Each structure stands twice: as structure tokens, then as C-alpha cells.
Amino acid sequence: MRKLHVFNMVSLDGFFTDARGDMSWAHRRDPEWTEFSSGNASGQGELMFGRVTYEMMAAFWPTPQAAQMLPEVAVGMNAMRKYVISRTLEAATWQNTTLLKGDLATDVRALKAEPGPDIVILGSGTIVSQLTAAKLIDGYQLVLSPTVLGKGRTLFETVPERLGLTLTKTRAFQNGNVVLWYELA
Numbered sequence: 001m002r003k004l005h006v007f008n009m010v011s012l013d014g015f016f017t018d019a020r021g022d023m024s025w026a027h028r029r030d031p032e033w034t035e036f037s038s039g040n041a042s043g044q045g046e047l048m049f050g051r052v053t054y055e056m057m058a059a060f061w062p063t064p065q066a067a068q069m070l071p072e073v074a075v076g077m078n079a080m081r082k083y084v085i086s087r088t089l090e091a092a093t094w095q096n097t098t099l100l101k102g103d104l105a106t107d108v109r110a111l112k113a114e115p116g117p118d119i120v121i122l123g124s125g126t127i128v129s130q131l132t133a134a135k136l137i138d139g140y141q142l143v144l145s146p147t148v149l150g151k152g153r154t155l156f157e158t159v160p161e162r163l164g165l166t167l168t169k170t171r172a173f174q175n176g177n178v179v180l181w182y183e184l185a
Contacts, residue, residue, distance in 0.1 A: 081096050
């Protein structure tokens with residue numbers, strides 16, 4: 001059975017977007033961080049998004065601007081198999097993308113039961129929250145950014161009960177980001 005992981009940036013005060021839904025605060029690039037990001041988007045595994053994150057990613061990664069700014073990441077993002085979860089999206093046009101319109105938990109359980117590589121959710125706070133509540137996420141890779149937003153959305157805003165996690169690894173970067181790896185306790 002393959003695993004489902006989350007990779008997301010969060011502010012010091014626990015938000016993944018600010019109050020207006022903006023995530024531009026999360027882009028703290030330096031050579032060390034770019035190398036780490038490029039390695040994460042090497043084409044290994046598969047990706048999952050909610051509609052909002054999918055539309056943002058699909059509008060950027062296939063462009064010449066993305067290829068110029070972050071060539072290795074753009075190649076990986078475009079080549080990887082992707083799933084977008086949406087009841088309102090009519091079609092998924094970004095290459096290698098499958099649109100899932102059914103019941104979220106049922107569709108994800110079926111994907112996890114299929115043979116194949118692990119799946120990583122990027123962004124997609126609503127999906128993360130729902131799948132966390134359904135106990136379908138196996139691990140969380142959270143990037144703690146040295147930013148305080150004051151207001152915003154948390155990744156776990158609809159989780160109805162306490163969920164224990166175990167810290168398995170950490171890595172600090174010169175740009176101030178700290179990556180925290182967690183698994184279910």
C-alpha cells in the first residue's frame with residue numbers, strides 16, 4: 001500500500017495562507033533551499049491538489065517563466081503524475097493530471113490501495129484537513145517559515161479531534177526555514 005504525505009509551508013503562527021489566501025510570503029529562496037526544493041520535485045512519486053492549488057500550479061509550472069526561473073523543478077512538476085480533487089472543475093488540462101470528482105475519502109483510499117509510488121499533497125489546505133480527519137495521511141513534511149501572519153487559515157481547521165504526531169526528522173536552512181517531518185503517533 002502506498003503512502004500519502006503532505007508538504008506545506010506554515011508561518012510561525014501556524015497559517016498556510018494569510019487572511020486573503022496569499023502564499024507569496026512563503027517564497028524565501030536561496031541556493032540551499034532551491035537545491036532542496038529541486039530534489040523534492042525530482043519526478044519521484046505523484047502529486048495531489050485541491051482545485052485552488054491545482055489552478056495556481058497549472059498556471060505557472062508549464063510556462064517558459066517557470067522553466068527559466070527553476071528549470072529542474074519545472075521539469076519534475078510537469079512530468080509527475082498528478083491528481084486534482086474537485087467537484088466543480090470541468091477538466092484537468094495540465095499534462096499527466098487526473099481529475100477526481102467522487103467522494104474524497106473513497107477516491108484516496110482507492111489510490112492508496114493501488115500499486116505505485118507514494119503521493120504528496122501540495123498546498124490544498126481543505127483537502128489536507130479533510131484527509132487528516134479521515135486519518136488517511138501517513139506523514140507531514142511541514143516547512144516552518146520565519147514569518148508571522150497574524151491571521152490566516154490553518155491546515156487543520158476542520159479536524160474535529162486531537163491528533164498525535166511523532167517528529168521523525170528536522171532540517172534547518174540558512175534562509176530561516178525549518179523542515180519538520182511528522183508521522184502519525
